[in-house]
Amino acid sequence: MRLTKHSDYALRVLIYAATHRDRLVTIDETVAALGGVSRGHLMKVIGTLGRAGLLSGRRGRTGGIRLARDPRAIRLSAVLRATEPDFALFECLGGDQSCVILPACRLPRIAQRARAAFLAEFEHHTLADIMVSSAVFDQPAAAQATASGRAP
Amino acid sequence: MRLTKHSDYALRVLIYAATHRDRLVTIDETVAALGGVSRGHLMKVIGTLGRAGLLSGRRGRTGGIRLARDPRAIRLSAVLRATEPDFALFECLGGDQSCVILPACRLPRIAQRARAAFLAEFEHHTLADIMVSSAVFDQPAAAQATASGRAP
Numbered sequence: 001m002r003l004t005k006h007s008d009y010a011l012r013v014l015i016y017a018a019t020h021r022d023r024l025v026t027i028d029e030t031v032a033a034l035g036g037v038s039r040g041h042l043m044k045v046i047g048t049l050g051r052a053g054l055l056s057g058r059r060g061r062t063g064g065i066r067l068a069r070d071p072r073a074i075r076l077s078a079v080l081r082a083t084e085p086d087f088a089l090f091e092c093l094g095g096d097q098s099c100v101i102l103p104a105c106r107l108p109r110i111a112q113r114a115r116a117a118f119l120a121e122f123e124h125h126t127l128a129d130i131m132v133s134s135a136v137f138d139q140p141a142a143a144q145a146t147a148s149g150r151a152p
Numbered sequence: 153m154r155l156t157k158h159s160d161y162a163l164r165v166l167i168y169a170a171t172h173r174d175r176l177v178t179i180d181e182t183v184a185a186l187g188g189v190s191r192g193h194l195m196k197v198i199g200t201l202g203r204a205g206l207l208s209g210r211r212g213r214t215g216g217i218r219l220a221r222d223p224r225a226i227r228l229s230a231v232l233r234a235t236e237p238d239f240a241l242f243e244c245l246g247g248d249q250s251c252v253i254l255p256a257c258r259l260p261r262i263a264q265r266a267r268a269a270f271l272a273e274f275e276h277h278t279l280a281d282i283m284v285s286s287a288v289f290d291q292p293a294a295a296q297a298t299a300s301g302r303a304p
Binding site: 001002003005007008011012015033034035036076080084086087088089090091094098099100101103104105106107110111113114115117118119120121122125129130132133136137 | 153154155157159160163164167185186187188228232236238239240241242243246250251252253255256257258259262265266267269270271272273274277281282284285288289
C-alpha cells in the first residue's frame with residue numbers, strides 16, 4: 001500500500017511554499033530546493049494543487065507560486081483527496097462490481113472503515129503542523145543528501 | 153491509494169477455501185468459482201498464502217488446497233501483511249531517505265499513525281467475519297456477473 005509520488009511531491013511543494021509565504025516562489029527555485037524531483041513532475045503537481053485551490057500563481061518573468069490559503073486552513077486530507085487518483089482499496093470499491101462474492105461480502109464495509117480511519121489522521125492535521133524552518137532549505141542539496149544518508 | 157490485486161485475490165481465495173473447509177479444493181475449481189481471476193495469478197497468490205502459513209495443500213491428481221488454520225485464527229491484517237509488498241505510504245517510510253525536508257519533517261509520524269489506524273481495522277477482524285454461504289458460488293459465473301452488474 002503506497003500513496004502516489006504525486007501526493008508525496010505535492011506535500012513537499014506545499015511545505016516549501018508555506019515556508020516562504022512572504023513572497024512568490026519560482027518553479028526553478030522550488031525544483032532546486034527540493035532536490036531529486038523532476039521539473040516536469042513538479043509542474044504537474046503544481047497544476048493539480050492550483051486546480052484544487054491550494055496554490056495560486058502569476059505567470060511570466062516575475063511570476064511564481066504561493067499558497068492560496070493560510071496553512072492552518074489546508075487540511076492534509078484535502079491535499080491527498082486532490083492528489084490521489086482514488087482511495088478504492090479493493091476492485092469493488094472502485095466501481096468494478098464483477099467479483100462473484102460481492103453480493104454477500106462483508107469485506108467492503110471493513111475496508112471502508114479502515115479507509116475512514118486512515119483519512120481521519122490526515123483530517124486532524126493541517127499544513128501548519130508539518131511546516132519546517134526555512135533553514136532546512138538553506139544547505140546545498142549535495143550536503144543535505146549526505147547528511148540525511150541518501151539511499152544507494 | 154489502492155491495495156494490490158494480489159491482496160484482493162488472496163482474500164477471495166481464502167473466502168472460497170473457508171467456505172469449503174470440509175475438503176480440499178482444486179485450483180481449477182477455485183478459478184472457475186471465482187471467475188475473472190487468471191489461473192496464473194491465482195497460483196502466485198496461493199504460493200504467497202502457503203508461505204505465510206495460511207493455506208496448506210497436497211500436490212498430484214487428488215491434490216488441492218485448504219485453509220491451514222481455523223478461519224477465526226486468521227486475522228485479515230495477517231493476510232494483508234503477507235500479500236502487500238509494503239505499507240510505505242511515502243518514499244521516506246520505504247527506506248529512501250533522500251528527501252531534503254526529512255530531517256525536520258513531521259509528516260512521517262502522522263503517516264505512521266494513519267497506517268496503524270488503517271491496519272487496526274483489519275486486525276480486529278478474522279476470516280470468519282467475512283465468510284459467505286457456499287450458495288454464493290453455486291450460480292453459473294455468467295449469471296453472477298449479470299446479477300452483480302459487471303462494469304463495462
